[in-house]
Amino acid sequence: RIDGERLLGRLRALGGIGRDGDGRLVRLAASDADRAGRDAVAGWMREAGLEVMLDRIGNLFGVWDPGASDAAPLMLGSHIDTVIDAGIYDGCYGVLGGLEVVQTLREAGVAPARPIVVGAFTNEEGVRYAPDMMGSLVFAGGLGVEAALATVGTDGTVLGEELARIGHAGPHEPGFLRPHAYLELHVEQGPVLEREGVPIGAVENLQGISWQRVTIEGEANHAGTTPMSMRRDAGQAAARVVTFLRDRVSRSNAPTVATVGCMVFEPNAINVIPSRAVFTVDLRDPDEARLLAEEVALARYLEELAAAEGVAITVERLARFQPVTFDPSIVRAIEAAAAAHGLRCRRMTSGAGHDAQMMARVCPAAMIFVPSAGGISHNPREHTGLADLVAGANVLLDVARELAGA
Amino acid sequence: RIDGERLLGRLRALGGIGRDGDGRLVRLAASDADRAGRDAVAGWMREAGLEVMLDRIGNLFGVWDPGASDAAPLMLGSHIDTVIDAGIYDGCYGVLGGLEVVQTLREAGVAPARPIVVGAFTNEEGVRYAPDMMGSLVFAGGLGVEAALATVGTDGTVLGEELARIGHAGPHEPGFLRPHAYLELHVEQGPVLEREGVPIGAVENLQGISWQRVTIEGEANHAGTTPMSMRRDAGQAAARVVTFLRDRVSRSNAPTVATVGCMVFEPNAINVIPSRAVFTVDLRDPDEARLLAEEVALARYLEELAAAEGVAITVERLARFQPVTFDPSIVRAIEAAAAAHGLRCRRMTSGAGHDAQMMARVCPAAMIFVPSAGGISHNPREHTGLADLVAGANVLLDVARELAGA
Ligand SMILES: NC(=O)NCCC(=O)O
Numbered sequence: 001r002i003d004g005e006r007l008l009g010r011l012r013a014l015g016g017i018g019r020d021g022d023g024r025l026v027r028l029a030a031s032d033a034d035r036a037g038r039d040a041v042a043g044w045m046r047e048a049g050l051e052v053m054l055d056r057i058g059n060l061f062g063v064w065d066p067g068a069s070d071a072a073p074l075m076l077g078s079h080i081d082t083v084i085d086a087g088i089y090d091g092c093y094g095v096l097g098g099l100e101v102v103q104t105l106r107e108a109g110v111a112p113a114r115p116i117v118v119g120a121f122t123n124e125e126g127v128r129y130a131p132d133m134m135g136s137l138v139f140a141g142g143l144g145v146e147a148a149l150a151t152v153g154t155d156g157t158v159l160g161e162e163l164a165r166i167g168h169a170g171p172h173e174p175g176f177l178r179p180h181a182y183l184e185l186h187v188e189q190g191p192v193l194e195r196e197g198v199p200i201g202a203v204e205n206l207q208g209i210s211w212q213r214v215t216i217e218g219e220a221n222h223a224g225t226t227p228m229s230m231r232r233d234a235g236q237a238a239a240r241v242v243t244f245l246r247d248r249v250s251r252s253n254a255p256t257v258a259t260v261g262c263m264v265f266e267p268n269a270i271n272v273i274p275s276r277a278v279f280t281v282d283l284r285d286p287d288e289a290r291l292l293a294e295e296v297a298l299a300r301y302l303e304e305l306a307a308a309e310g311v312a313i314t315v316e317r318l319a320r321f322q323p324v325t326f327d328p329s330i331v332r333a334i335e336a337a338a339a340a341h342g343l344r345c346r347r348m349t350s351g352a353g354h355d356a357q358m359m360a361r362v363c364p365a366a367m368i369f370v371p372s373a374g375g376i377s378h379n380p381r382e383h384t385g386l387a388d389l390v391a392g393a394n395v396l397l398d399v400a401r402e403l404a405g406a
Numbered sequence: 407r408i409d410g411e412r413l414l415g416r417l418r419a420l421g422g423i424g425r426d427g428d429g430r431l432v433r434l435a436a437s438d439a440d441r442a443g444r445d446a447v448a449g450w451m452r453e454a455g456l457e458v459m460l461d462r463i464g465n466l467f468g469v470w471d472p473g474a475s476d477a478a479p480l481m482l483g484s485h486i487d488t489v490i491d492a493g494i495y496d497g498c499y500g501v502l503g504g505l506e507v508v509q510t511l512r513e514a515g516v517a518p519a520r521p522i523v524v525g526a527f528t529n530e531e532g533v534r535y536a537p538d539m540m541g542s543l544v545f546a547g548g549l550g551v552e553a554a555l556a557t558v559g560t561d562g563t564v565l566g567e568e569l570a571r572i573g574h575a576g577p578h579e580p581g582f583l584r585p586h587a588y589l590e591l592h593v594e595q596g597p598v599l600e601r602e603g604v605p606i607g608a609v610e611n612l613q614g615i616s617w618q619r620v621t622i623e624g625e626a627n628h629a630g631t632t633p634m635s636m637r638r639d640a641g642q643a644a645a646r647v648v649t650f651l652r653d654r655v656s657r658s659n660a661p662t663v664a665t666v667g668c669m670v671f672e673p674n675a676i677n678v679i680p681s682r683a684v685f686t687v688d689l690r691d692p693d694e695a696r697l698l699a700e701e702v703a704l705a706r707y708l709e710e711l712a713a714a715e716g717v718a719i720t721v722e723r724l725a726r727f728q729p730v731t732f733d734p735s736i737v738r739a740i741e742a743a744a745a746a747h748g749l750r751c752r753r754m755t756s757g758a759g760h761d762a763q764m765m766a767r768v769c770p771a772a773m774i775f776v777p778s779a780g781g782i783s784h785n786p787r788e789h790t791g792l793a794d795l796v797a798g799a800n801v802l803l804d805v806a807r808e809l810a811g812a
């Protein structure tokens with residue numbers, strides 16, 4: 001059995017690293033705060049007897065290889081970068097839960113047939129650098145390491161320069177470890193498990209993700225003197241996209257979700273009609289055909305809008321991932337492990353993107369979810385109770401033993 | 407006749423002061439750029455033989471008193487602060503046009519019966535500190551000087567501290583000069599004069615202005631896992647206000663205008679549902695009853711929206727000015743001066759707010775407008791041709807002679 005207090009203590013300690021002046025947790029990828037978080041995790045890995053390795057995109061691995069075997073390792077991973085004003089569980093639970101499992105096995109004198117690697121992937125959140133799940137995407141060969149390192153962030157920085165600056169651009173080629181299987185423990189970040197009173201989710205698939213950045217160029221003019229009919233108001237056009245997206249998605253019975261999370265007006269002055277609006281569109285659906293149809297509908301709407309409003313609209317793709325199906329035999333192993341612990345379990349779809357979806361490209365992969373109080377995540381109120389954290393980590397322990405041959 | 411080349415030279419020189427790294431003209435009230443602009447204007451005033459005086463709110467006056475008379479002065483004024491990414495005419499034309507008139511009279515050996523004061527009022531634009539027309543409002547006794555100096559700006563600065571820092575917090579009590587009359591020369595900033603091919607506008611009234619700042623508080627949550635029905639999306643609610651305002655105002659035949667110029671989302675991250683949106687609403691109408699009705703309609707909509715969206719909405723009033731009627735005899739004098747120059751002239755309403763509307767509280771006041779190319783203002787493409795600039799300044803010269811008794 002894993003040590004719940006040790007796990008929670010580390011989660012809280014890591015959650016204290018990267019607080020800004022307002023006390024908000026902001027540990028964006030490749031920032032100084034990320035460096036401090038990485039250093040703490042690497043320290044705990046070494047304490048637990050793991051060998052710490054970094055690859056060129058900054059993915060951090062702790063390798064435990066008691067048998068010095070040649071076998072392909074089992075990887076337990078997630079990420080420790082956060083959104084702005086984040087909670088302490090998203091990602092960190094998977095990394096520290098993986099470490100807790102290895103430490104528990106080691107302390108129990110269990111020697112698995114395969115090495116076990118605990119991984120913390122770079123820039124999973126995608127808030128500073130798009131796309132999200134970047135470290136695991138590069139690791140899985142879905143994006144070249146040079147292209148990824150050249151990514152320019154929302155703050156104008158270049159990821160490769162930032163990784164070098166914080167000392168986490170490692171020597172290894174991404175993909176240098178070839179996992180036998182990948183397991184990720186994560187908080188659900190949605191309302192399903194709590195609502196149904198089920199402590200364990202066996203994640204069998206993950207919805208498709210489409211991220212776009214839309215720029216609307218209108219014409220600055222005086223707010224008092226310019227008749228409504230003579231305006232080319234970029235902010236007005238942007239607002240119409242925001243309402244269009246929700247109205248369309250909410251009208252259908254499909255589980256599609258659409259979000260405009262970022263919005264910037266220029267020149268952003270009270271008596272100046274906005275000359276420019278830049279915003280992001282996050283569209284998701286478990287069904288690829290439907291996700292595609294939503295993208296097409298948006299593109300068509302933007303075309304009509306540009307003509308109707310006399311504005312110019314350009315769209316950049318920031319991320320596009322198709323829905324992913326996880327490995328059925330690992331999903332069954334999760335169900336079996338939950339049952340052995342007397343824990344109710346349900347199969348489910350992940351609404352969030354995860355490193356597991358990238359790792360599924362190169363090895364059998366699946367995920368274990370635990371409930372999120374109120375379905376809240378990407379919010380400082382994100383919370384999962386200790387009993388649920390312990391239950392999830394114990395299920396991970398058992399599935400990991402099985403997959404690592406211990 | 408005024409010296410058009412000298413006037414244009416000074417307009418262009420002043421327009422070169424306060425350029426940012428991108429070459430944009432950003433001379434916000436009480437900034438370092440404003441200091442540099444003020445110093446240039448004060449220098450030209452001194453060169454032209456005027457005595458420079460500053461009041462506590464930073465209003466800058468150049469006094470020409472050839473007869474050392476006790477008579478109440480004629481004031482010719484406007485402002486030199488700008489919006490973000492501004493043109494070079496808005497405000498500056500009135501200040502430098504007034505200076506040009508005084509210098510022309512002086513060089514022609516004309517000695518008016520009354521002193522003539524050229525005024526540059528602090529923070530007319532209201533972009534950094536609300537309300538707009540603040541310097542003239544304080545001068546006219548409509549706002550206490552202490553309250554005005556305590557105003558916190560969009561950048562968190564305090565106006566009084568900034569004025570002191572740039573050395574433009576003067577010793578005089580605002581209102582220390584008691585003008586006999588006030589005249590303001592300005593670019594129209596709208597499309598009317600150009601469309602009708604009329605070079606001079608005699609401004610007989612000015613529409614009411616309502617500025618509000620709206621804050622919407624929702625709940626941050628994950629963009630991928632949170633069903634549309636469970637969201638409390640502050641950005642979505644804000645977008646609905648933006649479209650509501652235009653849809654409502656455009657449906658009516660009234661000349662009401664509504665603008666959302668500023669918009670900020672928090673935390674402003676691509677995969678986080680906005681927890682907060684803060685935006686401004688600029689509502690204007692020449693008819694007070696109609697302006698009031700628009701404010702009431704917005705307040706009612708915000709109430710419904712808060713309930714429908716599960717968000718909390720708070721509103722701050724940033725500025726509220728009723729429509730103003732200018733002095734009919736000065737308006738007639740402007741028409742007569744235009745006619746004497748063989749210039750077509752039309753009476754008109756000002757869509758923009760101006761210092762003249764505040765000065766009208768304490769003395770007879772009116773304004774002279776010249777055409778704005780394409781009706782464009784609050785935009786670097788703001789433009790008025792030299793012939794129009796000269797025509798307007800010559801009309802100002804003649805009306806000023808009459809009002810100053812020269
Ligand atoms: N788990 C998680 O929050 N991932 C961030 C990427 C996403 O937006 O889904």
Ligand SMILES: NC(=O)NCCC(=O)O
Pocket residue numbers: 222223224271496497530531532538539595757758759760
């Ligand atoms: N003239 C001018 O642009 N004044 C700024 C105040 C307003 O927004 O009308």
